[in-house]
Amino acid sequence: MDTKLPQDDLTAVRFWRVLTPGSPTPPARRNASSTGDGTPADAGRRRLAPAACHFIYSCLLCMLLLPSIAAAQARYTAKQTGDIVQLRDARTETIVSVITSLGNAYEMVVKGQNVIRQTFTSVDEFRARPGLNGIPLLAPFANRLDEQAFYANGKKYNFDMELGNVRGTIPIHGYVSAAKDWKLVEAKADAKAAWVTTKLDFYRNPQWMKQFPFAHTLEISYRLEDGVLEVRTRIENLSVEPMPVAIGFHPYFQLTDSTREDWTLSVAAKTHWLLADNKIPTGQTEPIEKFLANPKAVALKDVDLDDVFGDLERDAQGRAVMSVKGKTQQLDVIFGPNYRSAVLYSPNPANARGGGGGRGRGTAPAPAPAPSPAAATLPLAGTSGNLTPRDFIAIEAMVGITDSMNLAQKGLYKELQSVPPGGTWQESFWIRPKSF
Secondary structure (H helix, E strand, C coil): CCCCCCHHHHHHHHHHHHHCCCCCCCCEEECCCECCCCCECCCCCEEECHHHHHHHHHHHHHHHHHHHHHHHCCCEEEEEECCEEEEEECCCCEEEEEECCCCEEEEEEECCEECECCCCCCHHHHHHCCCCCCCCEEECECCECCCCEEEECCEEEECCHHHCCCCCCCCECECCCCCCCCEEEEEEECCCCEEEEEEEEHHHCHHHHHHCCCCEEEEEEEEEECCEEEEEEEEEECCCCCEEEECEECCEECCCCCCHHHCEEECCEEEEEEECCCCCEEEEEEEHHHCCCCCCCEEHHHCCEEEEEEEECCCCCCCEEEEEECCCCEEEEEECCCCCEEEEEECCCCCCCCCCCCHHHCCCCCCCCCCCCCCCCCCCCCECCCCCCCCCEEEEEECCCCCHHHHHHCCCCCCCEEECCCCEEEEEEEEEEECC
């Protein structure tokens, strides 16, 4: 008697054995169909019970669909459109958009609200004139220098002012914030976070090397986890001498539930650096309470800030937290241990100086060329409500104080960091929105 299963049932059984290795074959039944004379059409043949077949094929369908369902329900994603990578955290409704060729996150949006101030109306406009929008890197020096030169390893390096990438009697903000030579390293997401990493080969550009002759690479990673954005920077020194590290970041932050008049600032620092008229530290300091009576509850409407702070107050992990709070919203900027200083910039609207786009702080680097028509673009993801151009505070994570390289040469600053030949420097700061 032929006891083999028909071909369609054999296929189902093979799937069953793949799905449930080591389990017995599903139940079978005798075929009850018959020929015209009453003889069974396939007498003696066994067939799977209909319920078993249905179950096996349902399992197969689930196996095929589960990856698509899981992807659709993933909490974290990193989606690439041309050179734009959008990181998303679905649970906290947070979006971070990065133009990888600029190495800059031009927006952080929480539940439709912009955390970072924007002075542009489209991605194309940002590409053409990034300026100090987004989270711009200030390198190879952050904020001001007291002359058209810097010192490293006891040697003076004069800038070639004819190159045009360093400008002004008091140079400011370095010259890579508009660089479009960053390369994408990776953009990924898993069950814990979404991240994107970009890299800039500083040593490949002769004009950059002419001004700062230390061959190195810069790598920035933006990592979104639990609604918090980590900005991690890694520097590799490829030169044969120690390389001074004097970089910083210059993001302009905002709250959308109120205006600057209603914001309260908390400053985790013990020291306020006294500044000359040109905003260069004099080398003298004072306790922060002499400048801000209550540094943990500063009403921004009562102050005019363009100041340098040091001796940061840190937790058990060596991190310092600067915060700004509105009616309900709060934004924390958390400094890792190697960020030794903070510059706070929020000019009072009642005063004429500064404001708009940071241009009151010096001449910005020349804008990047306009993007090609083929450049990727996406609509902006958030809104800024009814804020004015002066409703912002720049909380700047600084490796050292303003003019740190030159002040160290004069013996007025003791915390200048450097990277040994062939070595690396790495540190992070975090942006943590609350109650958005």
